[in-house]
Amino acid sequence: MNGEAQKPVDKTAAEDNGSERVLPASHDLSPGRRDDLFSTAANAxxxxxxxxxxxxxxxxxxxxxxxxxxxxxxxxxxxxxxxxxxxxxxxxxxxxxxxxxxxxxxxxxxxxxxxxxxxxxxxxxxxxxxxxxxxxxxxxxxxxxxxxxxxxxxxxxxQAERIERLKTFDELTGLLNRKHLMGAIEETLGHTVRTKSSGAFLLLAVDNLTLINDAHGFDVADEVIVGIGKRLRGLARRTDAVGRYSGNKFGLVLRNCSKERLIAVTERLLASVRDQVIQTSRGPVATTVSAGCVSLPAHAQTVEHALSHAEEALTAAKQMYRDSYVMYTPSREREQMRRHNLNVADELVAALNQRRICLAYQPIVSSVTGDVMMHECLIRLEQPDGSIAAAGNFVPIAEKLGLIGLLDFRAMELTMETLRNRPDVTLSLNVSGRTTSDHMWLDTLVAQLRADRTLASRLIVEITETVALHEIAGSAEFVTTLRDLGCQVAIDDFGAGYTSFRNLKTIEVDLVKIDGSFVQDLVTNKDNQFFVRTLVELAHNFNLPIVAEWVGNAEEVAMLRDFGVEYLQGFFLGEPVLQLPAANMRGALANKRA
Structure with missing residues (x-):
């Protein structure tokens, strides 16, 4: 030892390079250096x-x-x-x-x-x-x-304050968010009961927000939403509550508001938006709002009733014209229909879970030979008592309540199962407008067809004319995907939409089915005869075979055959059955010819 103070040694470093390394003074952990080290670390x-x-x-x-x-x-x-x-x-x-x-x-x-x-x-x-x-x-x-x-x-x-604020207020408009808007409705309902007063709830929606999005972009549409929110808040009293209900919808909760005052307030709100443009970063934008109004507690005793009744009134207002409002009024018939729809929806869900959705098969025959060429798959519901409900009893409700996609998926599963079990049949499957844009439905069908290539040539997928022409590009893509797999595609209800030569050429289908309403009374109705002949000529210009639906008698069979219709379908030729015949029927028209 030479008496010199020993400096700290970094043992880890020494072991790495085989020699001892002296630590820098700034890393010295001796008592005199601790404060400096503390400050240095904090500053770092x-x-x-x-x-x-x-x-x-x-x-x-x-x-x-x-x-x-x-x-x-x-x-x-x-x-x-x-x-x-x-x-x-x-x-x-x-x-x-x-x-x-x-x-x-x-x-x-x-x-x-x-x-x-x-x-x-x-x-x-x-x-x-x-x-x-x-x-x-x-x-x-x-x-x-x-x-x-x-x-x-x-x-x-x-950030914490922003998160806390978002718990109460809408991020874009600064108004109450939906949760607290519902809380305001609940408070107002309680206030009306305690004070024996009246209140109201208004649900307002921007009429042309989609057009604003398309014309100016989403940023400007957001500015319009903010501008409308400011006007509503400016017209509201201190005791009122204004909130953003959803994307283009606002809610206004009014205390101490009679029916007469509700009408006056609603008209003033609509006028405040209609009569003055909203200034945006891209210039002034004109817009209007429509409203559904509910008196509290006279026409709604719960928050859920207030919201559903306001939605119903708003829907009615938007169906009239823009810049309009509807005051909700109770209707026994409407309530009965709503309860019926909910009961049907419950039954549909139960039937899907219990595998009580089934298919009925209706034959489509050749107008020349009378042979059965294919069958249309029609969805049915087996009720708990064993009886069978036709599609008309539940499909419209399923479409209204958003359950049609589930039915279409089940119908596709059953159709594919039948095709696998019956290699002698060709089946036609209907799909709703919503399903044509359902990628999961299409991906599932594609996977099944690729797993067994023999199925595609015996499958026809039907889409209605109005759906096909509503979004030409999307329909064309849907049709192309199916045809590339080997399926055929038919336009159902041909003549009920807005058919043109250009549309038929764009979509490129394989078959058209004339809407049955034009076949009814064909023998005696000259207008229907002219219309069917015109549709046949239009389809034949594109080399498209035709199916006539709702064929009801031998006279109609003869007339349709003379018009050049290739295939016929209707109760006269065969009713839908739950079990396919053992083999394709032959000579179905043998004893039914005119």
Whole structure:
């Protein structure tokens, strides 16, 4: 030993390179270096360390404190008393109160503390800080020294406040969000009961938001929504509640509002939007709103009833024309229909779960030979008592309530199962308009057809003319996908939509089915005869074979054959049956010819 002080050695590094390495002075952990190391580490992560002598009320700050606190004069932050006028603690107490009011005694290791408070900088702005550290007691057991770290948490607090605000308010408009709008309806219903007064709920929707999106873009549409929200809020009283119900819908809850006043308020709200354009970043935009109105509690005693009745009235208003409103009025027939629809929906769900959805097969015959060429698959519902319900009893309700996709999926499964079990038949499957854009339905069908290529040539998929022409591009893609797999595609209800040569050419189907309403009374109705001949000529111009539906007698069979219709379908030729015949029928028209 030569008597020189030994410097700390980094053993890990020494082992790596086979020699001893002396640590830099800044990493020295000897007592004299600890404070500097503490300050250096705090500064490295953007914090500021401090030592506070509580008895002398002197605060020693590490480098960077003035910039973090936004204080230009060092004396304004050299003591707690100097900072006191700038600090706003959440509970109204001071930083010192957090120490002197502590119930924990210092046993020699110090007592930890953690505070959050705001501090006013030299510009008058409030900044949020997190203050963490330990205080140490003097000989009398009272706090004497505090050593801590100050961290700016403006961003964190701002995010927390934004999250908290979003729990109550809509992010775009600043109005109440849907949850708290519903809470306002509930409060108003309670108020009307307690005070024996009346209130109202209005549901308003922007009429032409889709057109605004297409013409100006979503940003401008958002500006329109914000502008309408401001107008509604400007017209509302202090006791009223205004909120955003959904994308283009607003809700307004009114207290102490009679029916007469409700009409006046609604007309004023509509006029405020109609009579003055909304200024946006791309110029003025004109728009209107429609409204559904419900009196509380006269026509709605619960929040759920208020919302459903307002939706119903709004739907009726939008069906009339733009810039209109409808006052909800109870209707026994409407309530009975609603209950019936809900009962049917429950039965549909139960039938799907219990595998009581089935198919009936109706033959489609050749007008020339009378042979059965294919069968249309018609969906049926087996009721718990064993009776069978036709599609007309539940499909319209399923479409209205959004359950049609489930029925289409089950019908597709049953059709594919029949094709696998009966290699001698060709089947035609109907799909709804919603299903033509259902990628899961199409992907499932594609997967099954690719697994067994022999099925595609015996499958025809029917889409209605109105659906096919509603979105030409989407329908054409749907049809192309099926035809590329080897399926055929038919347009059902041909003549009921807006057929044109261009549309038929774009969609490229394989078969057309003339809407049955034009076949009814064909023999005696000259207009129907002219229309059917025209449709046949139109289809034949594209080399498309034709099926005539609802064929009801031998005279119609003869006339349709003379018009050039290739295939016939109707109860006269064969009713739908739950079990396919053992083999394709031959000569179905043998004893039914004119």
């Amino acid at each position: 992560v953007g914090d500021v360390a401090y030592r506070w002598n509580i008895n002398s009320d002197h605060i020693h700050w590490a480098e960077g404190a003035q910039a973090m606190l936004g204080v230009h004069k060092a004396e304004d932050m050299s003591s707690d008393s100097a900072l006191r006028s700038r600090v706003l603690c959440q509970n109204g107490s001071s930083r010192l109160d957090a120490f002197t009011g502590a119930t924990v005694a210092d046993n020699g290791a110090g007592v930890p503390y953690e505070l959050e408070y705001q501090l006013k900088d030299d510009t008058g702005a409030l900044r949020w800080y997190e203050d963490r550290g330990r205080w140490y007691a003097g000989a009398d057991g009272k706090p004497e020294i505090a050593i801590g770290v100050l961290r700016s948490i403006d961003e964190r607090r701002g």
